[in-house]
Amino acid sequence: MQDQISSRRERRVDTDRASTDREHGVGHALGSGVKGAGRGIGHGIGHGLRRVVDYSDSGGAGPTGLGKLVRLEFTDSVGDAAVTIALAGTIFFGTPTDEARPEVARFLAMTMVPLAILAPLIGPFLDRFRYGRRWAIGISTALRAFLSWVLAGVVHDPNSVWLFVCALGVLVANKANTVSRAAAVPRLLPEGFTLVNANSRLSMANVVGLGVGGILGGALSRLGPDWALRFAFVVFLVAVGQTILLPGRVDSTKGEKSAGAVFWRRKHGPGDQRRFRNMTAPVQLALLANLGAKLMGGFLTFFLAFLFRDHPLGSLPALVALGIVVAASGAGSAIGTVVGNLLKDKRPELIALIFLGIDAAMAVVTAVFYSPPTVIAMGFVAGLSTQMVKLGYNALVQRDVSDEVQTSVFARSEAVFQICWVAGGFLGIALPLIPHLGFGVVAGLLLGVAVLIVIHWIRTHRAAAAEDVGFQTPQAG
Numbered sequence: 001m002q003d004q005i006s007s008r009r010e011r012r013v014d015t016d017r018a019s020t021d022r023e024h025g026v027g028h029a030l031g032s033g034v035k036g037a038g039r040g041i042g043h044g045i046g047h048g049l050r051r052v053v054d055y056s057d058s059g060g061a062g063p064t065g066l067g068k069l070v071r072l073e074f075t076d077s078v079g080d081a082a083v084t085i086a087l088a089g090t091i092f093f094g095t096p097t098d099e100a101r102p103e104v105a106r107f108l109a110m111t112m113v114p115l116a117i118l119a120p121l122i123g124p125f126l127d128r129f130r131y132g133r134r135w136a137i138g139i140s141t142a143l144r145a146f147l148s149w150v151l152a153g154v155v156h157d158p159n160s161v162w163l164f165v166c167a168l169g170v171l172v173a174n175k176a177n178t179v180s181r182a183a184a185v186p187r188l189l190p191e192g193f194t195l196v197n198a199n200s201r202l203s204m205a206n207v208v209g210l211g212v213g214g215i216l217g218g219a220l221s222r223l224g225p226d227w228a229l230r231f232a233f234v235v236f237l238v239a240v241g242q243t244i245l246l247p248g249r250v251d252s253t254k255g256e257k258s259a260g261a262v263f264w265r266r267k268h269g270p271g272d273q274r275r276f277r278n279m280t281a282p283v284q285l286a287l288l289a290n291l292g293a294k295l296m297g298g299f300l301t302f303f304l305a306f307l308f309r310d311h312p313l314g315s316l317p318a319l320v321a322l323g324i325v326v327a328a329s330g331a332g333s334a335i336g337t338v339v340g341n342l343l344k345d346k347r348p349e350l351i352a353l354i355f356l357g358i359d360a361a362m363a364v365v366t367a368v369f370y371s372p373p374t375v376i377a378m379g380f381v382a383g384l385s386t387q388m389v390k391l392g393y394n395a396l397v398q399r400d401v402s403d404e405v406q407t408s409v410f411a412r413s414e415a416v417f418q419i420c421w422v423a424g425g426f427l428g429i430a431l432p433l434i435p436h437l438g439f440g441v442v443a444g445l446l447l448g449v450a451v452l453i454v455i456h457w458i459r460t461h462r463a464a465a466a467e468d469v470g471f472q473t474p475q476a477g
Contacts, residue, residue: 065247066188066198069181070205072242076141077209079235080174082217083148086155086228087167088305088319133184133250138243140177144170145236152229175418182414184250195394195410200337203387207334214323280400281460282349285453286393287413289352292449293386294417296359298424299442300325300382303431304375310433314372321372328376329383336387348392348399353457357450359385363443370435378439 058067147166154160185198213235220227304325313321362381366374393413401409424442431438 064188064190065249066185066190066193066201068242068246069184069188069250070201072137072239072246073181073202074205074209074212075235075239075242076177077206078213078216079144079148079232079239081210081213082220082228082232082235083144083151083170085214085217085221086151086225086232088322133180134243134246136180137177137184137246137250138240140173140180141236141239141243143173144177145233145240147173148229148232148236152226152233155225155229175422179415179418182410184246186410187249188247195398196341196391199391199394200341203333203337203390207330207337210330214326218323280396281457283393283396283400285349285457286352286389286396287416288449288453288456289356289389290393290413290417291420292356292446293359293382293389294420295424295427295449296363296382296442296446297386298421298426299428299438300329300379300424301428302425303428303433303438303442306429307433307435307438311435313375316372321375325376325379328379332380332383332385333387336384336391339384340388340391348395352389352392353450353453355385355388356446356453360443360446360450363439363446367436367439367443370439 147169151163151166151170154162154166157163185202186195189195189198216231217228220231304322308318308321312318313324316324359381362374362378366378394410397410397413427442427445428438431441
């Protein structure tokens with residue numbers, strides 16, 4: 001009997017030991033699997049980051065600092081996308097339309113007036129200081145970080161006035177940052193690099209950054225919009241660090257001249273034409289086309305944000321519908337980057353006019369046949385046209401504007417583009433939320449810009465022909 005009891009105890013001990021060994025084996029396997037997955041994810045992220053760095057520094061962009069500016073563009077876009085996702089559900093979709101529209105319009109008007117007055121003067125002012133540009137980029141980025149943190153604390157109160165103040169403050173800081181970065185691009189060009197190449201690379205970084213920021217911001221917004229804003233705060237702090245690492249060439253004005261506080265002056269000569277200072281006729285035409293494209297971009301951003309609340313896009317929720325249109329616009333911009341590089345030497349001014357006309361035509365189609373497919377197509381065409389027109393303008397500035405004033409012209413034109421974007425946003429807020437009326441009005445404005453360009457083109461060619469005839473006519477006597 002005693003032997004049977006001892007035998008049972010030994011079998012129980014062996015069973016417990018085997019069970020413990022199996023548990024340890026399973027735990028070891030799980031631990032190894034988690035560690036392996038972690039190493040795989042870390043290796044994948046590290047490899048992806050190395051690819052990003054290699055791409056941004058390729059073609060000589062590393063030594064000049066252009067690669068650092070490209071990575072800064074990516075980081076900024078991630079933060080901007082996270083802020084946009086967080087605020088879309090509060091300012092645009094968390095407040096009754098009748099209350100939100102007047103508030104957004106009022107603060108947008110408050111931002112447009114100072115921007116319109118100060119934008120032409122910012123460049124010459126900053127050029128007087130050794131670290132003016134980097135200070136401008138860094139301060140505007142740090143301001144967005146601070147406002148994102150403040151917004152995280154008030155975002156749950158849609159009626160808070162600070163929500164609108166901080167949100168529009170982020171918008172103003174973003175536009176000021178864009179203008180300051182635009183002035184840095186020509187100063188960081190590697191040998192053999194063009195403005196089109198540089199801005200294509202920056203545009204691609206912007207599109208990818210918006211996609212990454214939209215995904216991460218959207219995921220964090222599931223926990224609450226304040227988490228997306230805290231994420232944006234961290235991202236903007238990283239961008240501040242990247243700004244500090246920008247090379248001193250960003251602030252250098254060696255060999256440069258100012259294009260003046262304004263673009264235009266009266267030229268005394270044949271035809272007595274009004275001409276933009278330091279700009280040829282093709283550059284002027286591309287500049288006007290950009291004004292129209294930026295107007296459309298600002299209009300779509302604000303008009304659709306409110307329109308989808310009262311006129312849903314099919315059965316889609318308003319926020320989902322807006323996200324689809326934004327994604328379509330990003331896809332159009334990415335394709336425009338590729339196509340623009342292929343066509344940059346094929347009459348850029350003509351390409352700018354053609355795509356502005358396509359933008360206007362799509363707006364007419366959307367006004368007449370308002371539906372989910374036409375609105376999504378409108379977003380795609382707007383992104384494509386904006387990118388094509390912008391790259392064409394960059395190519396013409398590189399080709400026709402003298403080297404010593406390229407930076408000045410480029411910075412001032414970027415300021416004018418931002419003002420037009422804000423004006424388009426104000427138009428989108430002010431118009432009644434009637435799809436056919438809204439798209440009809442903006443289509444009419446774009447067609448008006450296109451007609452103005454054609455008239456200016458005809459007058460320019462006539463004046464040039466008259467000058468040629470006068471030059472070739474032999475003098476009497």
